[in-house]
Amino acid sequence: MKRFFQAQSAFPALASMAAVTVFCGLFLHAESQTAVMGLTIGAVVALFLLARAGWNALAAASFAGHGRSAHTAVLLGVLLIAAAFYDQHFPLLMLASVLLYVVVCLGLNLQFGYAGVVNFAGAAFFGIGCYTSAVLAGHTPLPHALVVVAGGLMAAGIGSLLILPVLRTHGHYAALITIAFGILFRVFLEVNDTLGGPQGMKVPGMEILGWKLNDNLQFGDVELSFYVNYVVLSLALLAVAFMLVRRLERSWIGLNLDAVRLDEIACAAFGINVARWKIAAFTLGNFLAGMAGSIYAMMTGFVAPNSFTFGDSLILVSIVILGGIGNPWGLAVATAIVLILPEKLQFIQEYRLLLYAALVILILLFKPDGLLPRQVRNYLPGWKPRPRGESPARSAKAVQ
Amino acid sequence: MSTLLACDDLSMRFGGVVALNQLSLSVNEGEILGLIGPNGSGKTTFFNVITGIYQASEGRVDYRGLDLARMSAQEIYRAGVTRTFQRSRLCLPLSIFDNLMIGNHRRLNHGLWFNLVRRAAFRAQFEEQYAQALALVRTFSESLGERLFEAAGSVNMIDRRRIEICRALISEPTLLLLDEPSAGMTHEETRELMDDILIVREHMPGLAVIIIEHEMNVIERITDRCIVLNYGQKICEGPYAEVAADRQVQEAYLGTE
Numbered sequence: 001m002k003r004f005f006q007a008q009s010a011f012p013a014l015a016s017m018a019a020v021t022v023f024c025g026l027f028l029h030a031e032s033q034t035a036v037m038g039l040t041i042g043a044v045v046a047l048f049l050l051a052r053a054g055w056n057a058l059a060a061a062s063f064a065g066h067g068r069s070a071h072t073a074v075l076l077g078v079l080l081i082a083a084a085f086y087d088q089h090f091p092l093l094m095l096a097s098v099l100l101y102v103v104v105c106l107g108l109n110l111q112f113g114y115a116g117v118v119n120f121a122g123a124a125f126f127g128i129g130c131y132t133s134a135v136l137a138g139h140t141p142l143p144h145a146l147v148v149v150a151g152g153l154m155a156a157g158i159g160s161l162l163i164l165p166v167l168r169t170h171g172h173y174a175a176l177i178t179i180a181f182g183i184l185f186r187v188f189l190e191v192n193d194t195l196g197g198p199q200g201m202k203v204p205g206m207e208i209l210g211w212k213l214n215d216n217l218q219f220g221d222v223e224l225s226f227y228v229n230y231v232v233l234s235l236a237l238l239a240v241a242f243m244l245v246r247r248l249e250r251s252w253i254g255l256n257l258d259a260v261r262l263d264e265i266a267c268a269a270f271g272i273n274v275a276r277w278k279i280a281a282f283t284l285g286n287f288l289a290g291m292a293g294s295i296y297a298m299m300t301g302f303v304a305p306n307s308f309t310f311g312d313s314l315i316l317v318s319i320v321i322l323g324g325i326g327n328p329w330g331l332a333v334a335t336a337i338v339l340i341l342p343e344k345l346q347f348i349q350e351y352r353l354l355l356y357a358a359l360v361i362l363i364l365l366f367k368p369d370g371l372l373p374r375q376v377r378n379y380l381p382g383w384k385p386r387p388r389g390e391s392p393a394r395s396a397k398a399v400q
Numbered sequence: 401m402s403t404l405l406a407c408d409d410l411s412m413r414f415g416g417v418v419a420l421n422q423l424s425l426s427v428n429e430g431e432i433l434g435l436i437g438p439n440g441s442g443k444t445t446f447f448n449v450i451t452g453i454y455q456a457s458e459g460r461v462d463y464r465g466l467d468l469a470r471m472s473a474q475e476i477y478r479a480g481v482t483r484t485f486q487r488s489r490l491c492l493p494l495s496i497f498d499n500l501m502i503g504n505h506r507r508l509n510h511g512l513w514f515n516l517v518r519r520a521a522f523r524a525q526f527e528e529q530y531a532q533a534l535a536l537v538r539t540f541s542e543s544l545g546e547r548l549f550e551a552a553g554s555v556n557m558i559d560r561r562r563i564e565i566c567r568a569l570i571s572e573p574t575l576l577l578l579d580e581p582s583a584g585m586t587h588e589e590t591r592e593l594m595d596d597i598l599i600v601r602e603h604m605p606g607l608a609v610i611i612i613e614h615e616m617n618v619i620e621r622i623t624d625r626c627i628v629l630n631y632g633q634k635i636c637e638g639p640y641a642e643v644a645a646d647r648q649v650q651e652a653y654l655g656t657e
Binding site for chain 1: 548
């Protein structure tokens with residue numbers, strides 16, 4: 001029995017995942033305000049007590065040691081939640097939105113979590129993806145799978161307009177440039193009649209090789225909400241994006257990005273091309289945001305300039321800070337909190353931004369590294385240096 | 401012994417301020433050259449010019465047939481010139497190993513395909529680099545070798561300096577520039593560090609070192625030759641004992657009566 005409660009065992013990670021899955025299911029299911037409040041407060045207290053008991057650290061160690069089974073457990077958990085709400089539109093829509101927003105935040109994380117390129121126009125790049133869908137899927141025969149890729153390419157391409165000013169400025173000034181771009185983007189949409197002006201545009205549902213994602217699925221007597229399609233698709237995109245970001249971080253490229261963020265002079269002295277890696281991170285991040293946006297537009301069936309305000313960009317940035325800059329898992333947790341909590345707590349709807357602001361301030365005060373702080377880079381999961389004495393010829397290649 | 405680096409009439413002006421004034425000097429292969437002079441005499445500017453951080457206003461820096469004064473910092477690094485900084489420029493949140501690999505940039509594969517997809521090949525390169533980093537760090541400090549995957553910010557001052565020197569050495573340069581390695585350290589720590597540098601020199605016989613230093617006993621102990629700068633000009637050159645006895649040098653440091 002005792003061996004289940006050790007860091008080497010996969011049990012703590014899997015048990016935690018199961019608990020989180022059940023909790024998310026309950027939370028999405030809860031309707032009454034007291035139930036939602038109860039669950040929220042219960043979760044905070046439980047997490048606090050578990051942390052005191054050392055469980056969280058144990059689960060984290062177990063998670064790190066059993067990456068593959070833990071990742072499978074997370075995927076299964078999401079699918080289980082989707083299965084539990086198989087015929088209800090709203091929880092599934094929320095689930096798919098969370099998955100897509102995590103993709104966007106992964107992109108932002110590449111940009112300012114790793115390379116240090118601030119981007120306060122995340123919602124604009126997401127919006128470029130949305131509008132690409134609206135135009136290409138609505139008015140051209142281009143296959144929808146390619147439309148999604150085009151959404152990403154469009155965001156990356158339009159983002160390249162910003163590369164020069166972003167490379168030539170730092171800190172606050174670079175932030176100002178992206179803010180200006182975000183505002184410009186929205187104003188452009190509002191005055192542009194071909195793109196529907198302030199009323200926006202309709203977007204047709206997605207169709208991949210005859211699979212119509214906007215039709216409800218029929219299995220015998222059971223009818224599944226069409227949003228199940230989008231949950232599966234978004235989950236697939238997220239899984240790929242997550243793996244991409246993870247592998248980038250655990251490679252020399254991830255190291256270059258970190259070095260660019262931390263010390264440009266040292267980078268120059270050791271041959272690291274600052275501009276090249278900033279451009280790479282900025283472009284790839286925008287690409288991810290654009291792809292997520294184009295799926296999102298086809299899921300909701302409608303795009304309008306009002307969905308891509310500066311406030312939305314700020315929310316994206318706050319998710320990254322809240323989750324723990326540089327930690328993809330932290331992003332996932334933070335996105336779920338930031339998107340679902342206000343939807344569920346109807347009475348704070350009006351005060352959403354206030355809540356974000358307060359949450360971010362509190363986190364920065366008491367947990368400046370975010371909910372799940374980033375750890376030192378681990379290039380090869382599971383790899384351990386050989387214990388002393390076993391290493392081949394200690395100083396043979398010392399300094400040749 | 402042949403000349404590795406030769407500066408010819410090198411000048412650096414910032415507006416009206418002349419930081420380097422027609423400086424000519426040379427470094428031989430395998431030599432440890434001390435660069436001394438009062439504050440503001442242009443020592444660090446000299447490093448910044450030959451490592452490409454500043455573009456020289458005039459003059460040439462001849463290094464193995466290349467003119468460093470016309471090259472970018474990245475090209476100069478790839479040509480085998482590395483340095484440490486007067487104020488530590490380590491990336492403190494990153495691990496010690498990460499910091500060393502920043503210095504190892506020219507020997508790592510940065511291809512997208514290699515890093516993302518060919519993980520087995522990446523693993524092989526990683527293990528090879530780890531073994532080398534470990535061996536190098538252990539010539540400086542045994543205990544530091546066991547902490548390679550801890551944040552660089554978690555170690556003390558002397559170990560940070562060691563990491564900085566290792567970072568500059570790991571790519572096997574031919575010219576190493578040390579900018580005041582003893583700054584902020586006690587005499588005892590400085591002595592340890594100098595021992596380390598002498599050990600490194602034994603392992604890498606071709607390595608030439610230019611060291612900027614204010615601790616005269618360090619200069620006396622490890623340099624083969626010294627150059628004294630004042631107001632961006634060379635005022636004296638020779639072995640330490642000779643330089644220390646020079647009247648002009650004493651005046652530059654202590655002032656005239």
